[in-house]
Each structure stands twice: as C-alpha cells, then as structure tokens.
Amino acid sequence: MAKEKGLKIEKSAKLFSEALKVMPGGVSSNARLWQTAQFCPIYTPCTIFVKKARGSHMWDVDGNKYIDYRLGFGPIILGHSHPKITKALQEAEKEGTVYALDNELELQVSKQMIDLIPSAEMVRFSVTGTEATMHAIRLARAYTGKEVIVKFEGHYHGGHDYLLFSTSPPYDTRIRPYPESRGIPKIISKLVHVETFNNFASIESYLKKNHRKVAGIILEPIMGNASGIMPKPGYLKHLRELCDRYNVVLIFDEVKTGFRVSRGGAQQLYNVKPDLSTFGKSMSNGHPISAIVGKEEMMRMYGPGPHGVTQGGTYASNPISLTATNATLSLLKDEDIYSKISRFGKRLMTGMKDVLDDNKVESVMVGHPAMFQYVITNNHREIHNYRELKSTYGLDLFSKIQYWLLTRGVMVDEDSQECWYTCLAHDMDEDLKPTLDAFKVAVEKAKNSKFKAQRFKLPPERGPPTMLTEGTRGPISSQ
Numbered sequence: 001m002a003k004e005k006g007l008k009i010e011k012s013a014k015l016f017s018e019a020l021k022v023m024p025g026g027v028s029s030n031a032r033l034w035q036t037a038q039f040c041p042i043y044t045p046c047t048i049f050v051k052k053a054r055g056s057h058m059w060d061v062d063g064n065k066y067i068d069y070r071l072g073f074g075p076i077i078l079g080h081s082h083p084k085i086t087k088a089l090q091e092a093e094k095e096g097t098v099y100a101l102d103n104e105l106e107l108q109v110s111k112q113m114i115d116l117i118p119s120a121e122m123v124r125f126s127v128t129g130t131e132a133t134m135h136a137i138r139l140a141r142a143y144t145g146k147e148v149i150v151k152f153e154g155h156y157h158g159g160h161d162y163l164l165f166s167t168s169p170p171y172d173t174r175i176r177p178y179p180e181s182r183g184i185p186k187i188i189s190k191l192v193h194v195e196t197f198n199n200f201a202s203i204e205s206y207l208k209k210n211h212r213k214v215a216g217i218i219l220e221p222i223m224g225n226a227s228g229i230m231p232k233p234g235y236l237k238h239l240r241e242l243c244d245r246y247n248v249v250l251i252f253d254e255v256k257t258g259f260r261v262s263r264g265g266a267q268q269l270y271n272v273k274p275d276l277s278t279f280g281k282s283m284s285n286g287h288p289i290s291a292i293v294g295k296e297e298m299m300r301m302y303g304p305g306p307h308g309v310t311q312g313g314t315y316a317s318n319p320i321s322l323t324a325t326n327a328t329l330s331l332l333k334d335e336d337i338y339s340k341i342s343r344f345g346k347r348l349m350t351g352m353k354d355v356l357d358d359n360k361v362e363s364v365m366v367g368h369p370a371m372f373q374y375v376i377t378n379n380h381r382e383i384h385n386y387r388e389l390k391s392t393y394g395l396d397l398f399s400k401i402q403y404w405l406l407t408r409g410v411m412v413d414e415d416s417q418e419c420w421y422t423c424l425a426h427d428m429d430e431d432l433k434p435t436l437d438a439f440k441v442a443v444e445k446a447k448n449s450k451f452k453a454q455r456f457k458l459p460p461e462r463g464p465p466t467m468l469t470e471g472t473r474g475p476i477s478s479q
C-alpha cells in the first residue's frame with residue numbers, strides 16, 4: 001500500500017511543548033486545544049502553530065498549506081489580510097492607536113451600521129462579542145426592571161458568567177442552566193432560564209407563567225455554535241410576538257451571523273427586528289471590535305449618572321479597529337459579495353452531501369452556505385435543536401473524516417458543533433475541487449479505517465506533550 005505523506009508537524013509539536021510550560025494547556029483560549037484522539041495529528045491534546053494566512057489559505061510553521069474553513073471561528077468574511085483593509089490599517093497606524101475621545105470614524109461607522117442593520121437605530125462599540133452580549137443583557141435588565149434572561153441550549157454568547165450556561169451540556173438529563181466552567185457563582189444560574197430552540201410551545205408556556213421576572217431573551221438566530229442549526233419558519237417571529245406581548249427585550253446575538261449570512265445579518269434574512277443585537281467577528285473581517293445596536297429608546301439609557309447604564313472600555317471604538325470596520329463595511333456594501341459566498345457554500349454543501357451519500361454515510365447538511373456543518377446521523381432527517389444534534393451516532397466517524405481532511409490540506413475543526421465557514425476569497429477553481437477531492441478521500445479512508453482511537457491524557461503540568469511513537473497513531477504514516 002502506498003505510504004501516506006500525512007502532516008509534517010515537528011515544529012508545531014516542539015513549540016507546543018514549549019507553550020505548555022508558559023501557557024495553561026499551551027493555548028490562550030480553551031477552544032483552540034484540540035482534544036479528540038481520532039482527530040489530533042500525532043498526540044492528544046494538540047494545537048497547530050500558524051505562520052500566516054492570506055485569502056482563503058493558511059500556512060503552519062511546518063510549511064503545510066491549508067484551505068481554511070475555520071476562518072478564525074467565523075470572522076474572516078472577505079479573506080485573510082484583504083489588501084484594501086491592510087492598506088487602510090497601515091495608514092491608520094500613523095495617526096495613533098487609542099484616543100479615549102471621540103473620532104470622526106466612529107460616527108461614520110455608526111452611520112454605516114445603522115444603514116445596514118435593519119434594527120439598528122443607535123450604536124455602542126465594544127471590543128469582543130463577550131462584552132457586547134454582557135452589555136446588551138445589562139441594558140435589557142435596566143430597561144425592564146426585571147432580571148431573568150432566557151437563553152437556549154447550544155447557544156454561546158461569550159465567556160462571561162451571566163450566559164456561560166448550557167452551551168454544550170449533557171443531553172441525557174433534564175434541561176437546566178448547566179454551568180460550562182468552574183468558578184461561576186451558583187446564584188447566577190437562578191437568573192438564567194434555558195429553553196429548547198425551535199420549540200414554539202415551550203417558550204410560550206414559560207413566558208406565560210414567568211414573564212413578570214423575565215428581562216430578555218437572547219439567542220443566536222442561526223446556531224453558529226451548534227453546527228449552524230437554522231430557525232424553523234416563523235420561529236423568530238414567534239419570539240418577537242411573545243416579547244411584545246410580555247414586555248421582554250428580544251436580543252439577537254449576531255456575533256457570528258452578522259455581516260456573514262447577509263449584509264444586515266440574520267435579522268435581515270428572516271425579516272424579524274430584535275430590540276437589541278450584538279455584532280462582532282465579520283464586521284471588521286477579523287479585527288477586535290464588537291457592537292451593541294438597537295432601539296433608540298433603549299440605547300439612550302447608556303450614559304453616566306445614577307439612572308444611566310454603564311458601558312465602555314479603554315479600547316472601545318479605537319481608531320485601528322474602526323478603520324478595519326470601515327474598510328470592511330465599505331467593501332461589503334459595494335460588491336456582489338453575498339451571492340458569491342453563497343454560491344461557493346452551496347456547491348460545497350451539495351458536493352459534500354453527494355460524497356457522503358455515495359459512501360452510504362447517513363447524514364444531514366445543517367446550516368447556511370456561509371456557515372454550515374455535515375452531521376452524521378441516522379436519527380434525524382432535519383435537525384432543529386441541540387439535543388437532536390447531539391443524539392447522532394457518527395461523532396467517531398466525523399472526527400476521523402476531519403482528521404483526514406487536515407492531513408490533506410483542508411483546515412477544519414475537531415468540534416462538530418463548530419461550522420465550516422466560507423468567505424469571498426474561497427475560489428471555485430482553486431479551493432472547491434481540491435476540497436471536494438479531499439473530502440472524498442477523507443470519507444473513504446475514515447470509513448475503512450481499522451484505526452482504533454487512543455486517548456492520551458494531558459501531559460503533566462508544564463511538561464512536554466505525550467508524543468506517540470511512530471506507528472501508534474495509525475493514519476499519520478500508513479493506511
């Protein structure tokens with residue numbers, strides 16, 4: 001049998017063992033630590049050290065080139081290092097990086113956002129998606145004078161204590177606010193109610209009984225952190241009506257969907273206006289900026305004084321991130337970008353589904369062409385919520401397919417809840433065919449693989465990663 005080339009990974013491995021000595025887990029964000037034995041190249045857990053990224057491609061320190069479908073967990077909508085944005089940033093750097101006073105660009109970008117986002121009447125900038133959702137729910141509480149926030153299983157709204165519940169909970173237990181980290185005060189779970197997405201009756205009956213204590217409902221209108229599950233027809237409108245009926249603030253967390261699924265986000269796609277919404281990621285093609293936008297009447301509550309709502313931060317609306325946002329939004333406005341991304345995404349989804357069908361792998365394609373996932377399942381024809389997603393049978397096979405993709409230059413994630421993201425730089429000739437060819441090989445190899453996954457424990461604290469000896473890892477060098 002021909003010998004597989006596999007991934008060269010020596011430099012990444014060496015850097016990772018150094019990183020483990022100075023960074024917990026060797027990473028700066030837990031989600032970057034790959035932990036699935038079937039997926040990780042060479043050792044588990046692991047990460048890859050990136051050298052650079054341009055357009056739709058990424059190169060690691062060992063010289064491997066990838067077609068990137070992780071796109072930084074979603075922000076890259078135009079392609080990495082878009083030349084027009086890079087040029088604008090080079091000029092901006094000369095004018096200073098942080099003023100802690102207003103600047104004209106801030107006004108210009110606010111106007112652009114109001115122009116593009118259907119529900120945006122006013123704008124406040126922040127730096128991360130986490131901050132934006134934190135500030136949005138504070139505003140909802142201040143506006144209504146109520147305290148409970150409703151969120152949905154499988155929806156992620158950042159790392160703060162108030163919403164870090166039930167993003168990836170056990171799915172064989174009663175639905176409840178499940179803390180996703182140690183260190184979150186138990187008392188906060190009393191301020192959170194968790195619902196099942198796309199269940200019309202359940203949210204209605206909960207609000208009927210409890211609306212007097214509910215300040216807001218926050219949701220990802222498309223579940224960007226659960227494989228791109230879409231809302232059922234009429235579901236977002238249903239939430240809008242319930243919020244109107246019960247004086248509850250409707251908050252769309254569009255940190256992933258915003259400027260990705262359409263110019264005006266999911267709210268434009270589904271024609272439903274939330275009261276508040278949060279944006280980040282694609283609004284700047286990957287620079288640190290986020291925003292809370294919404295109804296003037298609510299937004300005007302932000303301000304100093306005993307009756308005001310606090311929002312702010314040293315780096316909020318810094319001129320560098322604003323420059324990137326300004327350039328990104330101008331490009332997104334002027335070019336026929338969304339139809340191109342959609343065309344590419346649709347072709348990719350259809351091609352992948354054909355490969356899975358040809359190989360008799362039962363599956364469902366979930367999501368929007370700009371953010372989607374294939375789900376290996378024989379339980380469902382459609383997937384509408386987190387529990388349906390999780391009650392699938394094919395995670396082992398999924399991990400193996402993703403592994404084989406990685407070894408063939410297709411950058412994907414181990415996490416089946418993450419999406420494949422597409423961007424303007426993805427090219428029908430240069431990227432589509434190679435990806436589908438790789439997918440075909442990956443599915444065939446994963447299906448026929450005799451490789452038995454082994455689980456390796458995290459190396460001792462500050463120690464080097466546990467390297468597998470040659471041959472132990474199977475697919476790396478043979479099969």
Ligand SMILES: Cc1ncc(COP(=O)(O)O)c(C=O)c1O
Nearest residue numbers: 128129130156157158253255256
């Ligand atoms: C929907 C959603 N909201 C909020 C966040 C948090 O954003 P950040 O990582 O910028 O804090 C994320 C991050 O992935 C997200 O997907």
